[in-house]
Amino acid sequence: xxxxxxxxxxxxxxxxxxxxxxxxxxxxxxxxxxxxxxxxxxxxxxxxxxxxxxxxxxxxxxxxxxxxxxxxxxxxxxxxxxxxxxxxxxxxxxxxxxxxxxxxxxxxxxxxxxxxxxxxxxxxxxxxxxxxxxxxxxxxxxxxxxxxxxxxxxxx
Numbered sequence: 001x002x003x004x005x006x007x008x009x010x011x012x013x014x015x016x017x018x019x020x021x022x023x024x025x026x027x028x029x030x031x032x033x034x035x036x037x038x039x040x041x042x043x044x045x046x047x048x049x050x051x052x053x054x055x056x057x058x059x060x061x062x063x064x065x066x067x068x069x070x071x072x073x074x075x076x077x078x079x080x081x082x083x084x085x086x087x088x089x090x091x092x093x094x095x096x097x098x099x100x101x102x103x104x105x106x107x108x109x110x111x112x113x114x115x116x117x118x119x120x121x122x123x124x125x126x127x128x129x130x131x132x133x134x135x136x137x138x139x140x141x142x143x144x145x146x147x148x149x150x151x152x153x154x155x156x
Contacts, residue, residue, distance in 0.1 A: 004075075005067055005068075005071055005083065006067070008063075009063075009064065009067050012060045012063055012064055013064060013086070013090070015060060016057060016060050016061060016064065016090060016094075017090065019053070019057050020090070020093050020094060020097060023050055023053070023054070023097055023101075024093070024097060026046070026050060027050075027097065027100050027101065027104065031104075035115065037112065037115055037116065037119070040108060040111065040112050040115065041112070043108060044105065044108050044109065044112065047101060047104055047105045047108065048105065050101055051101055051102075051105065054097070054098060054101065061090070061091070061094060064087055064090065065087060065091075068083045068084060068086075068087045071083050072084065135155060138152075140152070
């Protein structure tokens with residue numbers, strides 16, 4: 001019985017694998033180009049919540065690692081290898097998920113910054129275009145009024 005993991009081990013494996021599967025599914029949602037800042041903010045909040053959840057699940061992963069190490073010392077080599085292989089697969093998926101999550105957050109934050117800058121530039125450009133439109137619709141000065149013509153030339 002020393003070579004078998006405690007019941008809590010199997011429960012933890014099931015919980016961690018289920019969580020990893022759900023998280024991988026959430027991350028596999030195709031990334032579409034979004035031009036609405038609010039939607040991007042919502043997606044970023046979801047990714048940040050997933051990162052927090054990842055940190056909460058870390059305790060379970062640590063437990064699995066220490067349990068497998070304890071089993072390795074007590075169990076026969078073939079049993080020990082079985083559990084090591086199982087934990088290696090879990091840790092591999094965990095690391096990949098963690099890495100992808102960080103990359104998604106970083107990329108989304110960069111895109112949000114670019115979108116915000118673009119929206120600000122667009123607002124400034126529209127304001128300038130409205131001012132130019134008003135200027136162009138102004139009445140032109142009479143041909144003999146050189147002062148008014150010089151003033152309008154400066155404005156142009």
